[in-house]
Amino acid sequence: MHLDLLTGWDAIKxxxxxxxxxxxxxxxxxxxxxxxxxxxxxxxxxLSNPVGYPDFIRMLDKVNEKIxxxxxxxxxxxxxxxxxxxxxxxxYQYYSIIKDMAWFGDLESHLxxxxxxxxxxRKGYHGSFIPIxxxxxxxxxxxxxxxxxxxxxxxxTRDLRQLQQVTWRDLVCAAVEQxxxxxxxxxxxxxxxxxxxxxxxxxWREQIRAVVQRYPEFERIQSGVYAVA
Numbered sequence: 648m649h650l651d652l653l654t655g656w657d658a659i660k661x662x663x664x665x666x667x668x669x670x671x672x673x674x675x676x677x678x679x680x681x682x683x684x685x686x687x688x689x690x691x692x693x694l695s696n697p698v699g700y701p702d703f704i705r706m707l708d709k710v711n712e713k714i715x716x717x718x719x720x721x722x723x724x725x726x727x728x729x730x731x732x733x734x735x736x737x738x739y740q741y742y743s744i745i746k747d748m749a750w751f752g753d754l755e756s757h758l759x760x761x762x763x764x765x766x767x768x769r770k771g772y773h774g775s776f777i778p779i780x781x782x783x784x785x786x787x788x789x790x791x792x793x794x795x796x797x798x799x800x801x802x803x804t805r806d807l808r809q810l811q812q813v814t815w816r817d818l819v820c821a822a823v824e825q826x827x828x829x830x831x832x833x834x835x836x837x838x839x840x841x842x843x844x845x846x847x848x849x850x851w852r853e854q855i856r857a858v859v860q861r862y863p864e865f866e867r868i869q870s871g872v873y874a875v876a
Contacts, residue, residue: 659692666802710842715751750798808842
């Protein structure tokens with residue numbers, strides 16, 4: 648059975664035909680194209696609505712989970728998706744939808760295809776900007792009636808100073824950068840006081856002094872003041 652989900656809004660609230668051995672879906676790329684303008688009316692379950700990115704991923708996951716559940720054992724779901732780049736504040740934010748969404752079933756193939764007839768293909772770009780010119784085709788297979796493999800990405804932030812595996816050199820480099828490219832030993836002590844690597848090291852101040860003296864990237868500006876060369 649071939650099923651093309653153009654907008655995804657019907658798949659959220661309606662049943663998907665069951666006993667399919669093959670489903671192809673092509674969801675909206677978030678709100679890049681607003682399908683309500685084509686449909687002529689607003690629907691709260693339309694994946695192309697201008698909602699926050701986490702809400703879009705949540706809705707997409709719901710659709711993909713329903714598609715997987717509708718498959719026969721041994722059936723496949725072919726999912727075509729591109730990535731999105733948006734201007735946020737003073738920079739461009741890149742969103743990898745296939746990385747952030749949940750994966751239902753076993754990944755059988757991952758194909759990359761070029762995009763054609765896209766707006767970015769008709770523009771000229773300067774500098775380091777790289778336009779998105781490809782899409783991803785993920786093919787998932789259902790290998791068990793009851794056992795479902797699910798994979799998802801967890802995003803979190805950590806202060807570099809709270810990592811155990813970071814090196815003292817990296818910590819000192821970051822501390823110097825925080826102080827505008829040059830810092831005194833007093834600045835370094837205050838910035839790195841309480842770092843995880845310093846908690847159980849009674850000689851952590853001596854460690855900092857050894858780093859700025861040992862590694863060539865640190866330049867002594869004056870007594871007790873260092874910069875990153």
